[in-house]
Amino acid sequence: xxxxxxxxxxxxxxRGQDVALRCDPISGHVSLFWYQQALGQGPEFLTxxxxxxxxxxxxxxxxxxxxxxxxxxxxxxKIQRTQQExxxxxxxxxxxxxxxxxxxxxxxxxxxxxx
Amino acid sequence: xxxTTQPNSMExxxxxxxxxxxxxxxxxGTDYIHWYRQLPSQGPEYVIHGLTxxxxxxxxxxxIAEDRKSSTLILHRATLRDAAVYYCIxxxxxxxxxxxxxxxxxxxx
Numbered sequence: 001x002x003x004x005x006x007x008x009x010x011x012x013x014x015r016g017q018d019v020a021l022r023c024d025p026i027s028g029h030v031s032l033f034w035y036q037q038a039l040g041q042g043p044e045f046l047t048x049x050x051x052x053x054x055x056x057x058x059x060x061x062x063x064x065x066x067x068x069x070x071x072x073x074x075x076x077x078k079i080q081r082t083q084q085e086x087x088x089x090x091x092x093x094x095x096x097x098x099x100x101x102x103x104x105x106x107x108x109x110x111x112x113x114x115x
Numbered sequence: 116x117x118x119t120t121q122p123n124s125m126e127x128x129x130x131x132x133x134x135x136x137x138x139x140x141x142x143x144g145t146d147y148i149h150w151y152r153q154l155p156s157q158g159p160e161y162v163i164h165g166l167t168x169x170x171x172x173x174x175x176x177x178x179i180a181e182d183r184k185s186s187t188l189i190l191h192r193a194t195l196r197d198a199a200v201y202y203c204i205x206x207x208x209x210x211x212x213x214x215x216x217x218x219x220x221x222x223x224x
Binding site: 100 | 147149158159161164208209210212213215216
């Protein structure tokens, strides 16, 4: 079956531009997570959705970062006025139910490079 | 959140068993131990998780110490495709996964 799909796989933007990263979770999955992964490090939590509700955005690094999941399925992570320190791989994960110990299923990420 | 400690890297020969250690001395009674792995240029992949008892699945086994302050992920017969970064993570009631730097596993043919 289809896994978590992220697009684009690679994104290059100039400093100051806005970018939008898309995540298609596994169909029917209630929980959706965004992570940021710097080179050589483990992923860092950004935000969590349960259906369309954004229950936790404590990991978003600044108010330039915004995420939405308006219909409880596809999610978009938007970064405004990008900075060089935003360069990273952005990972999306989903899981079938709400907060639990179920495994998270990850996409292959979007590699964002800010010039 | 309780933290985990893993070696930065390990090497193993192909077709031999691999034991990946993880220390978590501050684990609480309700924390589950999760393992994920990440192959180059891919997203993390769930491997296994457990609470107190040892666990087995098609990918690996998880051996948990009696005091739960350490655990070991066991790959019974490593292949070149098992070369990846392996992350040991404690997960309590919070849905967040707090990731360390993991162990880079190198498999020698």
